[in-house]
Amino acid sequence: MAYLELRDIHKSYYLGKEEFPVLKGINLDFELGEFVSILGESGGGKSTLMNIIGGLDREFEGSVTIDGQLLDHKQEKQLDEYRRGTIGYIYQSYNLISHLTVLENVMVSLEMTSLSQAEKVKHATSLLERVGLAEQIKKHPNQLSGGQKQRVAIARALASDPQIIIADEPTGALDSENTADVLRILDEIAAEGRLVIAVTHSQEVADHGTRIVHLADGQIDDDRRLREAYAVPEHDNRMTDRPLPASASYRNAYKHLTFSFWRNSLIMLGTAIGLFAVMLFSGLGNGVKAYINDQVNSLANPTAITVTRYQDEEDGNSGIGQTTAGSGAVDISKQMISDDQMKQIKHVKGAKKVQPGYQLAGAKAKLQNQDYNLGTVQTWSATYQKKLVKAGKVPGKNEILVDKKTVAKKFNTKNWQSVVGKTMQVTWMTVKADGRTPVTITKDLKISGVIDAGKAGTANVVNYQTVRSAYKEAGAATNALFATVRVATPDDVKPFQKRIAKLKGDDNKRLYSAVTVGSILDTINTIVTLATNVLAAIAAISLVVSALMIIVTMFMSVSERTKEIGILRALGESKKDIRRLFTSESLLIGLASFVLSVIFAYGIGAILNAALYKIAKFDMIQISFGNVVTTLVLALIISFLAALLPARRAAKLNPIDALAAD
Numbered sequence: 133m134a135y136l137e138l139r140d141i142h143k144s145y146y147l148g149k150e151e152f153p154v155l156k157g158i159n160l161d162f163e164l165g166e167f168v169s170i171l172g173e174s175g176g177g178k179s180t181l182m183n184i185i186g187g188l189d190r191e192f193e194g195s196v197t198i199d200g201q202l203l204d205h206k207q208e209k210q211l212d213e214y215r216r217g218t219i220g221y222i223y224q225s226y227n228l229i230s231h232l233t234v235l236e237n238v239m240v241s242l243e244m245t246s247l248s249q250a251e252k253v254k255h256a257t258s259l260l261e262r263v264g265l266a267e268q269i270k271k272h273p274n275q276l277s278g279g280q281k282q283r284v285a286i287a288r289a290l291a292s293d294p295q296i297i298i299a300d301e302p303t304g305a306l307d308s309e310n311t312a313d314v315l316r317i318l319d320e321i322a323a324e325g326r327l328v329i330a331v332t333h334s335q336e337v338a339d340h341g342t343r344i345v346h347l348a349d350g351q352i353d354d355d356r357r358l359r360e361a362y363a364v365p366e367h368d369n370r371m372t373d374r375p376l377p378a379s380a381s382y383r384n385a386y387k388h389l390t391f392s393f394w395r396n397s398l399i400m401l402g403t404a405i406g407l408f409a410v411m412l413f414s415g416l417g418n419g420v421k422a423y424i425n426d427q428v429n430s431l432a433n434p435t436a437i438t439v440t441r442y443q444d445e446e447d448g449n450s451g452i453g454q455t456t457a458g459s460g461a462v463d464i465s466k467q468m469i470s471d472d473q474m475k476q477i478k479h480v481k482g483a484k485k486v487q488p489g490y491q492l493a494g495a496k497a498k499l500q501n502q503d504y505n506l507g508t509v510q511t512w513s514a515t516y517q518k519k520l521v522k523a524g525k526v527p528g529k530n531e532i533l534v535d536k537k538t539v540a541k542k543f544n545t546k547n548w549q550s551v552v553g554k555t556m557q558v559t560w561m562t563v564k565a566d567g568r569t570p571v572t573i574t575k576d577l578k579i580s581g582v583i584d585a586g587k588a589g590t591a592n593v594v595n596y597q598t599v600r601s602a603y604k605e606a607g608a609a610t611n612a613l614f615a616t617v618r619v620a621t622p623d624d625v626k627p628f629q630k631r632i633a634k635l636k637g638d639d640n641k642r643l644y645s646a647v648t649v650g651s652i653l654d655t656i657n658t659i660v661t662l663a664t665n666v667l668a669a670i671a672a673i674s675l676v677v678s679a680l681m682i683i684v685t686m687f688m689s690v691s692e693r694t695k696e697i698g699i700l701r702a703l704g705e706s707k708k709d710i711r712r713l714f715t716s717e718s719l720l721i722g723l724a725s726f727v728l729s730v731i732f733a734y735g736i737g738a739i740l741n742a743a744l745y746k747i748a749k750f751d752m753i754q755i756s757f758g759n760v761v762t763t764l765v766l767a768l769i770i771s772f773l774a775a776l777l778p779a780r781r782a783a784k785l786n787p788i789d790a791l792a793a794d
């Protein structure tokens with residue numbers, strides 16, 4: 133049984149429905165150690181036959197048996213393996229990969245062997261030395277002469293130690309000197325015990341082989357032996373081949389990226405800008421949220437909770453500041469917290485300190501014959517931060533801390549501190565002990581200091597005892613209107629709020645509401661998050677543009693590299709390997725864009741922060757680790773999706789058509 137057997141090979145091409153038969157029943161046997169030349173007229177089907185032997189063509193009739201094993205052309209995997217391990221191809225037009233160096237071109241077929249990286253380099257270098265190219269290994273193909281290119285192609289064909297070398301007009305483009313060189317090398321290859329099948333038009337070339345097969349009209353019309361085939365030496369250490377590892381695809385993709393560096397840099401820049409915008413807006417959202425938190429917490433104590441009586445709809449939803457004293461219609465005792473209830477609140481788990489508080493309704497003041505509308509007047513509680521007191525001190529008995537904007541500055545615009553120490557007559561309303569009858573209270577209070585509630589509004593603060601004793605004197609209800617509860621840490625606020633909301637009175641109705649800085653912040657934060665997400669989503673639209681750019685680049689890359697795809701397929705790479713070549717290139721673009729975008733985001737973020745710091749005294753852009761990770765995931769998803777279609781198209785290319793591409 134011969135090493136390679138072709139039986140009854142028929143092949144036709146079709147133009148529409150019209151059939152053009154090219155091979156009409158080829159029967160041939162080949163042995164290892166032979167150097168067979170295939171001669172025949174142009175268009176006679178020589179290349180077609182080589183593609184069938186080489187495992188590139190699957191659309192034919194007949195059988196190819198290799199070393200006793202029938203090749204199943206339906207099984208692509210088996211064919212990939214066959215091309216990888218058994219076949220080495222040499223073409224008239226060299227078919228080198230232009231963006232790889234001479235050494236790398238030879239290394240491509242070694243990627244599919246089990247050699248270590250160092251062994252691959254050593255082996256490729258020794259092959260290039262053998263074909264006389266030791267000096268040229270770092271050059272790119274376009275820096276070589278035709279003869280040199282063909283020798284690189286021979287070294288590449290030999291690299292994976294194949295049994296069969298197919299050379300399709302290997303000397304067609306060479307001068308006589310280079311032709312002689314190449315023929316000598318091919319003869320040496322046959323002498324090593326390999327089967328060399330060379331297609332040629334030249335009788336002179338054909339005469340160098342051990343046998344000439346002549347093809348005419350789709351059939352063999354002559355098969356002549358010129359000399360004995362070479363004896364096959366024992367090959368005990370044949371190289372073992374294996375599928376292309378993923379790392380090789382990534383390396384190849386990286387080399388291609390750096391080869392077209394400027395074009396790819398622009399694509400990366402475009403993608404990076406989109407990613408950067410997403411990251412910057414997210415960072416701005418974080419910054420604004422932190423800024424608001426900081427501002428609110430600096431005005432009010434985050435561990436203080438204001439507890440009021442719960443008002444359901446029927447009772448009229450009047451919280452602090454809307455005391456209905458004077459209307460007579462509503463029993464405001466329902467809005468008050470009795471001493472017993474105060475004790476009950478004290479016993480709720482988490483309460484560290486509980487302070488009763490009053491709010492003075494409709495408070496007006498007279499200071500040196502000038503009337504003031506006081507707005508909010510409350511008793512001092514833990515909600516206030518001491519740093520809000522801008523002059524003087526916290527009020528003691530019969531003292532008042534007045535608002536900077538509405539009282540102190542109106543009293544004396546420039547020297548507003550001068551109000552401290554003056555006596556102010558304050559009038560407000562409440563109800564008698566029956567909870568209904570209105571009563572007006574007037575007190576002379578000494579101004580202990582000035583408070584500035586900032587943008588949060590106005591604040592006038594009196595001492596709790598001052599109000600309580602005034603109420604006692606006037607026979608008014610003395611129950612507090614609210615209680616200020618301190619908890620240990622801001623994290624204890626929410627659990628406390630929940631517990632207090634659960635407390636029920638005798639009528640099984642909810643007793644208390646709790647307002648905290650946190651609950652106000654929650655609302656603000658929700659709005660800021662929403663706004664940030666909208667901004668980030670708008671920025672994300674630019675990512676769609678980025679994705680389109682990557683898709684276009686990848687399609688361009690596929691059409692530029694069509695020939696390379698054919699070469700890689702001929703060398704034994706599978707469809708999957710080709711797909712991965714393009715997805716890895718796209719993922720590398722995504723990854724590089726991500727790195728760029730992080731640099732932009734942190735760089736420009738720092739510049740913006742420096743500029744805004746002058747205004748807000750706060751880092752307005754705070755890009756979190758989570759933002760960075762999200763951006764990375766986005767970048768990878770986009771680049772992966774963008775590569776899907778182009779990679780699919782590349783993988784689907786017919787290797788023969790791809791090799792024929794210009």
Ligand SMILES: Nc1ncnc2c1ncn2[C@@H]1O[C@H](COP(=O)(O)OP(=O)(O)OP(=O)(O)O)[C@@H](O)[C@H]1O
Nearest residue numbers: 145146152154172173174175176177178179180181
């Ligand atoms: N993809 C194709 N579709 C249609 N016809 C094709 C295709 N490829 C080759 N042919 C035709 O098949 C015939 C054989 O082509 P092939 O390339 O095998 O010939 P060849 O003997 O190698 O020719 P040459 O010596 O000029 O290279 C030619 O007539 C060619 O036009």
